[in-house]
Amino acid sequence: MTSVVGRPTARVGAVEIVTGRAQYTGDLTFPGMLWGALLYPVHSPARILRIDAAKARRISGVMAVLTHADVPGLNRFAYSYVEDQPVLVSEFVRYQGDALAAVAAVDEATAAAALATIEVDLELIEGVFDPVEAMQPGARRVWPDRNNVHEHLVIERGDIEAGFARAEVVVEGEYTTQLIEQAFLEPEGAVATLEADGTIVVYASCQSPHRDRRQIAVALGLAENQVRVMTPYVGGAFGGKDEVHVQIHAALLARATGRPVRLIRSREESIRTHVKRHPIRIRHKLGATRDGRITALQVEAIGDTGPYVNAGAEVMSVLAATASGPYRVPAARIDAFTVLTNNPICGAMRGFGIPQGTFAGERQMDKLSRELGIDPLEIRFRNGLETGTVLPTGAVVREGRPMKACLEKAAERSGWREREEIEREPAPHQRRGWGLAANIFTVGFGRSVPDSGGVNLEMTPDGAAILRTGAADMGQGAHTVLAQIAAEELGIGVEAVRVVKPDTDRTPDAGPASASRTTFVSGNATRRAAAAIRASLLEAASLSIGRPADELHLEGGYVHAAGEQVTTVAEAARVAKEANLPLHADGFYAMEYPEQLLDDAYPHAHQVFTFGTQVARVLVDTQTGRVTVEELTLVQDAGRVINPGGAIGQLEGGAAMGWGYALIEELKTTDGRTANNSLESYLIPTSVDLPPMNVGLVEIPEPLAPFGAKGIGEATLTPTAPAIANAVADAVGISLDDLPLTPERVLTALARSG
């Protein structure tokens, strides 16, 4: 029984947000602050013949114009291990978002004048834009000394030849997903200032302040302790701010001018430059016996990552690790390719490869069910994984019950079993359809990848608390959840916990706010820190009232003994301080991998999963091709919900992105240059677009997680598109295997099917 965890709790900082007082990076001002801007290439790819900033530097009010020669340290950065992206390019422009120069001026107009005056001579070169072509031997190379195939990953288990041989039906398909823009409402940016001792301070709209610190230090040729990164309020990120964007540039300009520099991208620049969701082509082959049980699965996935690897290999790894879906698959082989091109860079985006893989996998399950005449719900029950199932990665599912629990709950909530009672043809040009999709999602980075985090917690002698976390809250509600956990463990109200936002000088490294890991890792770290302080409080209370500590209990601001309030937590804190007992502690947690991986397991296999099922009821207009989702039922396995208010919001928001992914979102490119660079032309869902959502939760606690709570920030984005596509197939009998399902695509498919 908990009294704070599990209660709907208003977001930490709610009053600041609704009054406009919450400060985001672009709201910060400092005396003498300069306006920073970056020069992007008009053509790409290209060889750089000349960059001449002399004229620009002579403009009055221009304080610095920097090019590659002005990067004192390493002129490269990376998402993880492959540092191949230049801070300021010198020889080649490889995609439209490469920065040629950085400018700091007294105001926006002067900075623009400077950018316009920098002379750049580019020699256009032929680019690589088709990842499948790029993989062929003899294909033009993106880098002269690197293969276009950055990585070919194979995950294999069981004998697929035998598996397909004994299959009585085989379903094959080719699926493509589109380039996606995160479209966070706050364009990315940074403000850099200098301290008197030379420390560079960077305020950034970011997800990984400690990693940013390292990358800034390396580029500036500084020790890491000479850089400080702070994260104010962040207006959405979804992976697009997981790695460095303009932090290094802002720091360089501050160092060059000796003044604070503000560098915030415009929306157009943001769409042109920051990392996107990988467009992926998946060839999927599924074999099954006549009763619908899967015998073998073979997947080939080709991901276009752009010219810099960024998170490409990691995304393809996660896709490969989950490609078999939430099912028992006795034999599988997955080939995942990370391919370099001159298209926009792709990296972390909510879901991280799993939305793409789930689209293909769940369309295939649908086709299988159609082929065999088995109900789509039933076929998923027959194949659903269970506790003890071995996944193709070699991971053994430690808790598999939620998979079928989500299926069942989604079926009930959506009325799936009664769907034939509902009119299929409400009007001559309308067809109603039902689609289902189930998925598996991972929590954390996977084994062999550093995945840990720390928290510092302090109780003040008056019984309030300060929580110092390096985990960014970009709207997913992390700070509120951590405050609730701290409050629960310390026996105080959540309103008595003040959260100090990420600051590499003051808050421990929590690792990136990504991979749905923050509640898990930082939550566990918070529990550990709190446990130490709780010990002090209980000892102090015990001294105070003369009862053994193990008979005492902290809750709601009071110390309880035998069900009675005997003193306050505040009093216990005061006594603890007097008694020289520590009232502050650090907590640290590293992702655990208990003895459940086979010896030959894939090195980056995950151990914690969440499951979910979504049901879409759609109406297809056969004259316009428009797909209206009448209702979307989503059920998610959360382990334990710490903040129901925040959790439901995350689930609904994820499904909203899933809806956009299915029907309207697509960043279009021609020869690697994006065409729809505004929120007018890149469509994201508005208030009049989205379907009513019927949300259910399954709470089967995850033993390793704080209070049993798993991460759910990304998962609900994944089953939406296949559920909708399956519903369209059900409605009008066409197979739509390419996202998004635009009216044009629907009409074309309808015309083809006659």
Added chain:
Amino acid sequence: MAELSLRVNGTTHQVKTDPCRMLLSVLREDLGLTGAKEGCGQGDCGSCVVILNGRAVNSCLVYAGQADGAEIVTIEGLAEGEVLHPLQQSFIDRWAFQCGFCTPGMLMTAYGFLLETPHPEADEVRKAISGNLCRCTNYANIVAAVVAAATGGPQP
């Protein structure tokens, strides 16, 4: 340069500036009112909405010169001291925001809408906020919060 008179949240400001600057920039940079946000700079997202002479407008599309002599209400003017406006309280109570970046614009659009339609149905609210993009939520809580504020508390 022009001498402009802007009455913002009840206080008159004399601002000397290029009249072709956007009102959003003047509010944020000259008057320090950073509640209104720049999400796109071209009127697509609604993050910059303020009330100008009683109507909600995208302040990134209003020239400072056009606002000369106008009565402007920004998010900073919604609460009465420490007492939140019913819309603000309703947004908190119903989890009508996550990252909060769209929230000032969303609240001002809602405020302007309720001035014209004090007792809206949910569908009317949905239409009214369709020019305000939110990437974190599915808008359901926002709509519910506006409807609740309209039926619950005192009128704006």
